[in-house]
Amino acid sequence: MAKVDVVNVEGKKVGDITLSDEIFGIEPNEFAVQAVVKNYLANQRQGTQSAKTRAEVRGGGRKPFRQKGTGRHRQGSSTDPSQVGGGVVFAPKPRSYRYSLNKKLKRLALKSALSAKVAGNELIVVDEFKFTEPKTKEMVKVLANIKADKKALIVMDEKDDNVVRSAHNIPGVRTALVSTMNVYEIVNHYTLVLTQAAAKKIEEVYA
Numbered sequence: 001m002a003k004v005d006v007v008n009v010e011g012k013k014v015g016d017i018t019l020s021d022e023i024f025g026i027e028p029n030e031f032a033v034q035a036v037v038k039n040y041l042a043n044q045r046q047g048t049q050s051a052k053t054r055a056e057v058r059g060g061g062r063k064p065f066r067q068k069g070t071g072r073h074r075q076g077s078s079t080d081p082s083q084v085g086g087g088v089v090f091a092p093k094p095r096s097y098r099y100s101l102n103k104k105l106k107r108l109a110l111k112s113a114l115s116a117k118v119a120g121n122e123l124i125v126v127d128e129f130k131f132t133e134p135k136t137k138e139m140v141k142v143l144a145n146i147k148a149d150k151k152a153l154i155v156m157d158e159k160d161d162n163v164v165r166s167a168h169n170i171p172g173v174r175t176a177l178v179s180t181m182n183v184y185e186i187v188n189h190y191t192l193v194l195t196q197a198a199a200k201k202i203e204e205v206y207a
Contacts, residue, residue, distance in 0.1 A: 002118055006125045006196055011145035014127050017196060020203050028112035033183060036109035040184040045097040054079040054087030113186040124148055124193045134165035153189040155181050157197040178202055
């Protein structure tokens with residue numbers, strides 16, 4: 001069982017929390033993490049790219065120049081891909097890049113990402129975030145106090161609009177809920193900031 005300090009918004013230690021080895025202490029599986037990150041990025045692709053094939057471009061009704069005597073290669077159509085304004089060979093068409101992975105692999109990847117953060121001392125547990133109103137300046141100050149002022153992912157157990165809006169305009173800082181956090185966001189941020197309630201909820205959901 002790993003013990004992690006619990007700090008307040010001023011960066012002072014107010015206690016500690018024991019994290020489950022089953023979720024925060026496993027040997028990270030790099031293959032699982034890589035597979036899930038690749039899947040996440042593929043699923044974000046719009047797949048709207050499109051180009052015309054030689055059958056779709058305008059023209060091609062007559063032979064562009066005579067067969068012999070021009071010193072050029074024999075060409076039968078202006079829509080040929082070798083011609084300026086011709087079609088595209090194997091032209092890309094709108095398609096979906098989405099594919100699915102099994103739950104077991106996704107769960108292993110998430111546990112691996114969380115365990116890697118603990119092993120690398122990149123996990124910070126905060127007792128709670130309290131904002132009476134959205135204040136970006138206050139959030140910047142809090143993140144500096146807890147030494148998470150670089151790229152940070154803040155995970156909460158329940159949505160708090162004041163926290164979300166306070167962090168929204170800070171470059172490199174994102175907020176998420178336990179139910180919406182994903183492997184890509186975890187590995188893509190230097191620091192993972194969990195509220196104490198979020199850490200307990202993660203153990204309840206993924207135990």
